[in-house]
Every structure is written in C-alpha cells, then in structure tokens.
Amino acid sequence: MALKENNHDVFELPRIDDYRAIGRILTRIENNELNFEEALAENSPRKSDRKIVVGVTGGSGVGKSTFISSLIEVALTNKKKIAVLAIDPMSEIDKGTFLGDRLRFHQTFPDEGVFIRSISSSGAVHDVPESISSMLNFLGAIGYNFLIVETVGVGQSDAQIKKYIDKLIFLPSPDLEDWVQALKNEPLINADVIFVNDRSGNGEKRLMSTISQVIENRNNRKSHPNLIVGNAKNTLEVNEVYNSLEAAESR
Amino acid sequence: MQMQLNAKRILLAKVGLDGHDRGIKIVLTFLKESGYQVIYSGLHKTPKQIADVAFQEDVDAIGISILSGSHVPLFLELISLVKTEESKNVLIFGGGTIPDTDIAFLTKNGVDRIFPTGSTLISITDWLESVWTNL
Helix, strand or coil, rough: CCCCCCCEEECCCCCCCCCHHHHHHHHHHHHHCHHHHHHHCCCCCCCCCCEEEEEEECCCCCCHHHHHHHHHHHHHHHCEEEEEEEEEEECCCCCCCEEHHHCCCCCCCCHHCCCEEEEEEEECCCCCCCHHHHHHHHHCCCCEEEEEEEEECHHHHHHHHHHHHCCEEEEEECCCHHHHHHHHCCCHCCCCCCEECCCCCCHHHHHHHHHHHHHCCCCCCCCCCEEEEEECCHHHHHHHHHHHHHHHCCC | EEECCCCCCCEEECCCCCCCHHHHHHHHHHHCCCCEEEECCCCCCHHHHHHHHHHHHHEEEEEEEECCHHHHHHHHHHHHHCCCCCCCCCCEEECCCCCHHHHHHHHHHHCCCEECCCCCCCHHHHHHHHHHHHH
C-alpha cells in the first residue's frame, strides 16, 4: 500500500518482516520527519486484525523485561504478531542513554518475527513521548496485532501512558511499604492488571494484602484491577495475565 | 516529554563464541557518557541476529568486539548482510585481538575502522564524530 507524504514522495507500507524499512520509518516518525496519520488519512488501509496495545510499567528492577519476555512467549504460542517499544530514560547528566531492555528478552525473538525497538525518552518526568502513538499506529497498520510498551514507572506521569494503550499492567516493587505508598502510586491505582512478581516463591502475602485493601477502597472505577501473583520467569503464571487481557478484550 | 531528535544510535555486539565482555562494557559506558544512545546485543550472537537488531533499531553504527580469532569470516558475513545498496551509511567498526594484516584486509572489504588493543576510548568517539560531522 503506497502512502503519500507531504504530497510529494510516495512510500510503500513495508511488509511485516521487512525490519530495515520498518526501522527507518520508525526513526522518521520519532524525528518528526513523517506524520504517519496524515499519510494514512489519504488512503484507507486494509482491515487488519484487531490490535491490542499493552503497557507494562513499574520501578527499576522489578522484573518488567523478564515479565515481558514471558508474555511474548505466551503471545507467540497464541500466534500473535508481536512488536515491543522499550523505553529507557536518557541521562540528564550526559544526555546519553543505555537502551538495555532488549538484553533481557530471548535472543531468538527477532528470528521468530518479534519486532523490538528501544526508545530513549527525556524530560523531567520521563514521560511517554507523543510520537509513541504514531509508532503504535504504524506498527498496527503493517500487521502487528499484539503491541507492548515498556516504561519505567517512576512517577505519577507514567499513568499518562493510558492515553496510548488499551491495558496497563503494573509490577509493584517488593519494597512497597504500606497502603500509603500504594495509594500514592498512580500507575498502581490505574492499572488494569497488577502483577506481583514473586521471585522467592513465598506468595508475597503482605504485599498482596496491602494492594488488595487499597484497590478495594477505590470508588471511581467500574471494575477492579486484576491482582495476580506469580514468577515473571514462569510462562504458565504469566499465561494467566495473558488470558485476563484476552477476556477483557472480548467483553 | 521530549524525545531526542536525531541522536546517534550505536549497537555494540559480541559475535560468535567469545564470551569476554569486560572490554565491550567499558566501551558501552564511555559511549553512553559521550551522549549516544547505546544498545548492547549481549553475548554469542550470529551475524544475522546482529543485523536483525541493527535493522529493527535503525542504528547508525555497529561496533563488534571479537577476541576469538574468527573476526574475518564473522565481519565479512555481517558486512554482506548490512552493507547493501539500500543501506544508509551504517558504520561498522570493531576491536579485539585483530592482527594488522587482518585489519588491512577488513578495512578494504567494508569495515570502516578497527580499534586494535591499546586504542584509547576517546579515539573511538573522535572518529565517530569526525565521520558524522563530515556527512
């Protein structure tokens, strides 16, 4: 499908496995050299599979990338076409970024058709950048139907990610002290799924109880978030999260 | 709220059986401190895996570290995958235990620069800057 850009050049929507072309277009979207929605508006795209966009957020070191790796495995067995945007914050001191999320994913994912793109974000609160939305639309248009956005949930602003995604999965820190901290945590409060990463196998009862109390007290939501405990490395346990996403989608 | 516009992206990779990663982690840290966006592939990658990551991430340069002795076939395979007609100017550079005769051969066959043992970190960023400023 050819898309017009700036009324001049025409470019083809790339094949889903043309990593080079996809990568280049993502760069142009990121650099504001291409307004994807404008280009798309001039053509009506083929109807594609309904896509779901899942956000995964939580503090540094809670196990987000490990969790995502398992989630990808589950989605692959369900024959999904998967793309991941992994966002890491730029250093305010040296302006460089170590884009280290992809290290935690299985090496074979690109061989299996999984598209992974690392993105550096900057700004005082490391917001999810506006161009993320265009990148997601573009990936959806070429055929990816299970999209994952990973961010470091360092503050209230990360709840803004909800603008761009269908479902938010939050991984709380095991150090979460009490209900006060839980209630102050915007991504936790607004999550669709809260996944407690139980690394030690002890069930994380204290943490589960603290979080349950806080979410049960909420008044402004029609439904409670799904609170699931499991080991992020264990695909069977992460499968429970996947099923809850699918169930929510078909409602 | 801003994304970095037009910041250079560098993929550092360990290819093949060599598991010595102390050097590449030092280079990684230095490049990040110099203001680049740095992606690290991890150990034991094939040239095809490195090429796939380079394409998905649309990197501006790939830096390979090899201390195993198999640098010639591995670099050549990577070049055949990455340096094609449609490729923009993706730089391929590297370091490790690479003898002078092989350095000459590799740079004639598509590798943009080899930094032999003893090279300074600053020589890497000086070179990258000089190439990118002159484009």
